[in-house]
Amino acid sequence: MRIGALSHLTGASERALRYYEEQGLLRPLRRPSGYREYTDDHVHTVRSIRTLLAAGLGTATIAEVLPCMVDEGGQLAAACPDLLADLARERNRITAAMDELRAAREMLDAIIAAPVPPEAAQALDCDEAVGTGAGAPRTRSS
Amino acid sequence: MRIGALSHLTGASERALRYYEEQGLLRPLRRPSGYREYTDDHVHTVRSIRTLLAAGLGTATIAEVLPCMVDEGGQLAAACPDLLADLARERNRITAAMDELRAAREMLDAIIAAPVPPEAAQALDCDEAVGTGAGAPRTRSS
DNA sequence: CTAAACCCTCACGTTGACGTCAGAGTCAAC
DNA sequence: GTTGACTCTGACGTCAACGTGAGGGTTTAG
Numbered sequence: 450m451r452i453g454a455l456s457h458l459t460g461a462s463e464r465a466l467r468y469y470e471e472q473g474l475l476r477p478l479r480r481p482s483g484y485r486e487y488t489d490d491h492v493h494t495v496r497s498i499r500t501l502l503a504a505g506l507g508t509a510t511i512a513e514v515l516p517c518m519v520d521e522g523g524q525l526a527a528a529c530p531d532l533l534a535d536l537a538r539e540r541n542r543i544t545a546a547m548d549e550l551r552a553a554r555e556m557l558d559a560i561i562a563a564p565v566p567p568e569a570a571q572a573l574d575c576d577e578a579v580g581t582g583a584g585a586p587r588t589r590s591s
Numbered sequence: 592m593r594i595g596a597l598s599h600l601t602g603a604s605e606r607a608l609r610y611y612e613e614q615g616l617l618r619p620l621r622r623p624s625g626y627r628e629y630t631d632d633h634v635h636t637v638r639s640i641r642t643l644l645a646a647g648l649g650t651a652t653i654a655e656v657l658p659c660m661v662d663e664g665g666q667l668a669a670a671c672p673d674l675l676a677d678l679a680r681e682r683n684r685i686t687a688a689m690d691e692l693r694a695a696r697e698m699l700d701a702i703i704a705a706p707v708p709p710e711a712a713q714a715l716d717c718d719e720a721v722g723t724g725a726g727a728p729r730t731r732s733s
Numbered sequence: 734c735t736a737a738a739c740c741c742t743c744a745c746g747t748t749g750a751c752g753t754c755a756g757a758g759t760c761a762a763c
Numbered sequence: 764g765t766t767g768a769c770t771c772t773g774a775c776g777t778c779a780a781c782g783t784g785a786g787g788g789t790t791t792a793g
Contacts, residue, residue: 537703543695609771
């Protein structure tokens with residue numbers, strides 16, 4: 450398949466796919482014309498990449514991790530202790546990030562679920578500042 | 592307290608604290624000299640800001656949320672339906688992000704805990720590429 | 734055989750939350 | 764009253780993962 454099809458299948462833009470290759474995460478074959486040719490394996494690879502990117506890993510780290518996930522299910526392990534240490538650190542980072550997300554979500558929940566005292570409902574008019582009355586909210590777009 | 596002390600207490604850099612003020616998240620008093628003067632409340636505010644930033648909220652959204660959290664425990668609710676919709680969207684984003692983090696962590700766990708076949712341990716020499724043997728890993732620093 | 738759709742390689746632009754440096758004023762201790 | 768730590772306001776730099784054309788070949792349906 451060519452880059453357009455892979456883009457459609459994975460949700461990654463063509464630019465992103467070329468960027469992944471540039472960073473050493475993807476190595477498609479090339480037609481004589483220069484066109485990139487991808488296989489079905491690349492679909493899974495791209496999904497893995499996106500998951501790890503979403504988790505905050507950088508492309509450099511992902512490039513080291515990807516070879517350890519060749520065929521899913523019976524994949525290789527990380528051989529180098531350096532990489533293993535990196536992965537452990539990333540794992541800790543991810544766990545910490547999840548804790549932060551949990552805390553932030555509870556914060557929002559507290560605000561969303563908070564009872565609205567009728568007096569406060571009058572005071573807050575959605576077009577006026579709330580605090581000391583000196584500043585209006587910033588530009589609010591979208 | 593002045594900006595250095597607040598920075599020390601919260602872990603936020605002085606630059607970050609000035610930036611928060613610039614974005615309307617913080618409104619310290621000013622001495623005649625121009626020095627910023629913070630109160631103990633600001634410590635909690637900054638911590639809230641950092642939590643929400645870590646959750647992926649932008650400063651503009653946080654600026655709208657902060658007035659709803661004046662005194663912790665018995666805080667006001669969001670009055671504007673616009674803001675409420677924003678918060679619900681953010682909440683969904685956060686939950687989705689947590690799911691992605693979970694998936695990525697399981698991915699890493701699978702690699703970390705994977706058994707190392709002795710043949711593969713030989714093949715991977717930590718200084719050589721793994722795939723087709725055409726390219727070495729990128730520059731690896733730190 | 735031609736036109737639309739697809740793809741290529743540069744290469745500069747974007748976004749958000751700050752880092753960093755310059756030049757200058759302020760505060761606290763001695 | 765002076766030194767050294769602290770703070771101020773600009774204002775440009777950074778970093779990562781792309782977005783966005785420009786200018787030009789390639790493929791394929793008719």
